Amino acid sequence: MKDRFLKQARREYGPGQRAVALVLLAPVFLFLMPCIFVVFGAWLDAWLEWPSILSPPSNVLVGCLLILLGWSLAVWSMYGLFTIGRGTPVPLMATQQIVVVPPYTYCRNPMVLGAMGLYLGVAVLFGSFGALVLVLLAACALLVYVRRIEEAEMVLRFGDEYRAYRERTPFLLPRFRRRS
Template sequence: MRRSTAALGSAAFLLAAPGVVAGLVPWWLTRYASGDGPWPVRAAGGLLALAGAAVLLHGFARFVREGRGTPAPVAPTERLVTGGAYARVRNPMYLAVVALVAGQGLLLLRPVLLLYAAAVWLTVAAFVRWYEEPTLRAAHGEAYEAYRRAVPAWLPRCAQTRSKGSA
């Protein structure tokens, strides 16, 4: 797939999937009306939402540059994406969407968004387990299995691990 095609497809999918899950639904649930509460909670929520948005955009760019495709199941990448945030955790974009929703919940002091973030995580975890992992295994074989063994699914590793005897 050409990069320009991958970029256009990724942008469309960004609006259609995370845009709805982390933008439209939170707005529908809250109209982005804020509750009253302590500013440190709100500040932490804002930072969490910004971090989620940054990781999400990084992931979409990575799919275009490294994978030559999109995150959309209908237009998958040609190559397995393992660089950037994907070197630390296998599902950074899903974690980013959950962080974005949870961050909005804290920023707006709206518990309904924290409950929604938990529901989103459960949904994507099931999707990963029952659809995405088997699909990646079928498409990329041993390369995916090696990646799966080396990189955790949900809890990002903080530093590169070294094998015994390496300097």
């Protein structure tokens, strides 16, 4: 199984193939996932009679700010994976090189952080406490996957180089260092 995984992970795809994968997956992460959170969040809100998170216009301002920041961080992260790593966020088109440039120097999972910010922003924009709970549950599940599965795969693929990166870079919450 390990050999099969390594063979698949080492397969390099061209920029066109990687771009097609990103274009096909973008609607899932930018539209389908937020819709799922909003629809099921609204159902939870109604079922549990939860109040709105924030009232207008606060929900619009805070929600849009979180969406913009989260989206920007996710796109910046994907750019690094695409150009330097020569891969995608999709495990089937794994990066061929470890990416250790910003935003990956601030935390090891800036794309996850960006996605969480984007989805939390959608929950706040719609004022849905239920959506907020669903986003947090999904984020917890994703973080467990990243910590247990993805990081083990990175050690398998990149060895000591990834171990050293993991030692000096926080998992999720960014650390900004002063340059001396």
